[in-house]
Amino acid sequence: MTNNMYRTHDCNSLRKTDIGREVALAGWVHVSRDHGGVIFIDLRDREGLTQVVFRPEENAELAKQAHTLRSEDVIQVSGRVAPRVPGTENQKLATGDIEVIPSELHILNRADDLPFPIDAEVHNEDLRMMYRYYDLRRPQLARNLQVRHRIAKATRDYLDSQGYVEVETPILSKSTPEGARDFLVPSRLMPGKFYALPQAPQQYKQLLMVAGVEKYFQIAKCFRDEDLRADRQPEFTQIDIEASFVRPDDLFTLTEGMLAAIFKATLNIDIKTPFDRLTYREAVGEYGSDKPDRRFGMELVDLGEIFRSSGFKVFRGALDAGGVVKAINAKGFAGITIGQADELTEIAKLYGAKGLAFIKIENGEWKSPIVKFFSEAEKTALQSKLKIEEGDCIFFGADKWEIACEVLGRLRLRIAEIQKLLSAPEVWDFLWVTDFPLFEWSAEENKWNAMHHPFTRPKAEDIALLEAKKFPAIRAEAYDVVLNGVEIGGGSIRIHEPELQEKMFETLGISP
Secondary structure: OHHHOOOOOOOOOOOHHHOOOEEEEEEEEEEEEEEOOEEEEEEEOOOOEEEEEEOOOOOHHHHHHHOOOOOOOEEEEEEEEEEOOOOOOOOOOOOOOEEEEEEEEEEEEOOOOOOOOOOOOOOOHHHHHHOHHHHOOOHHHHHHHHHHHHHHHHHHHHHHHOOOEEOOOOOOEOOOOOOOEOOEEEOOOOOOOEEEOOOOOHHHHHHHHHOOOOEEEEEEEEEOEOOOEOOEOOEEEEEEEEEOOOOHHHHHHHHHHHHHHHHHHHHOOOOOOOOEEEEHHHHHHHHOOOOOOOOOOOOOEEOHHHHOOOOOHHHHHHHHOOOEEEEEEEOOOOOOOHHHHHHHHHHHHHOOOOOOEEEEEEOOEEEOOOHHHOOHHHHHHHHHHHOOOOOOEEEEEEEOHHHHHHHHHHHHHHHHHHOOOOOOOOOOOEEEEEOOEOEEEEOOOOEEEEOOOOOEOEOHHHHHHHHOOOHHHOEEOEEEEEEOOEEEEEEEOEOOOHHHHHHHHHHHOOOO
16 A cells, blocks of 8 residues: 555546556445456545556456456555546546556455445335445435535534524423424433424524524524425424524525525535515415426416406406406417316315316417407407417416415416426526515414414514404514525514513413
8 A cells, every 4th residue: 555545545636647646546446347358447435436447468466356346346556647548538537537557456345246236226215225325325415415514514614704603402302382293202310201302493592692692503403203295304404593683684694695605615606696585475476486486487467457347257256255366378388288287277176276267379269168258358458468479378366365376376386397497407596585474374273373483573564463453464574585496494583572472472372
């Protein structure tokens, strides 16, 4: 071993400038190829690949030994860096201009039969979990660990530069009301009693503010005993931040700077700041979602003025009942199949619609059973407002505002998937959604619940509405940051007045 070292370089470091240098490398045999007795080994470590070439005419004993190597054997080689034979360079590899001619080979461990190829897509999750240590060698998962590390480092560096202090809060805690069930840990010293694993460091970080820490953060472990979904895990990590003496704009600026630092450190991308802002009403009203994906158009358009006096009873009835009539224009979707129409109809019914009405524009003709109920003036107004062209397909929602918006929002996303409108590479659309409702009505419990949490402060201009019990109209000092239709973070301003907090608890039916 060169200089008694297992390795002098990693497998992604050597370049043309290293030609002639004596080096030592260690790692796993990624691929072994025998070309007429010459053995080519792609040696892999966590950083990348380097080609090692064993030629019998240079060292017959080493070539013979190399001939026994198989994928995932662990080896160490020492040797000289040489240029690749002209015409055999691999521009896809950072080390593609060189190879290593070994003078020593040490086989550190032989691999058993492999459960699955390391570079193949494996759909059997149970098999992957059984051999997780091997699964984690796969390039994508290995990269994920590196990216996660860089995100954590960039977060700590940025928040430290802004005067924030990292504090670890307890993991063994007391059960408190949160959004999911707690994981419970029995106490050995107090039989019959249990600790709860924290769903979030909520109470602890608020206590830190009372203690005068002022600027806290933690890369916190959180535990929630809830049903598994693609975006729901029983154990996860979040960047947790709390600050005293701040307004929402201060936290927007801080978060935007942190995300910009993370994207620069991990992807070398400069994201645009400040982010756009939409109120909750704007986001839901225009996109049918409080986490809007704006990478494509198909915005919801209000048609109330067009159909206010319409002879079409379904639309007129919705408006007379205080609801809305809205629509989306799916450009180029007039070729919708029967199967797709059935699927979209089921989606609409799932989210509260009684059915689904749509119009296809084909060969200059408006095709739909509902068209006969429209006047020529209504058709002209629709064409103008929705910018209707040949090949378009118009979907309508006529119901309460909440139902019509959610139904069209769900349809919008599904149609975008069908039309492959979400595959645009490297589009990073960040935005803030603000002014969420403070309360949401639970028909099941027949009472108002906090939409965010019971410590969220109402907007100052809406506090009087709390006393007047006009709960649907009260907005919260709460905000989410959204990226490409995914909520990646959220927060709120806390209530700091005891009287206001008592009023909030009273409204929610929480005893003091």
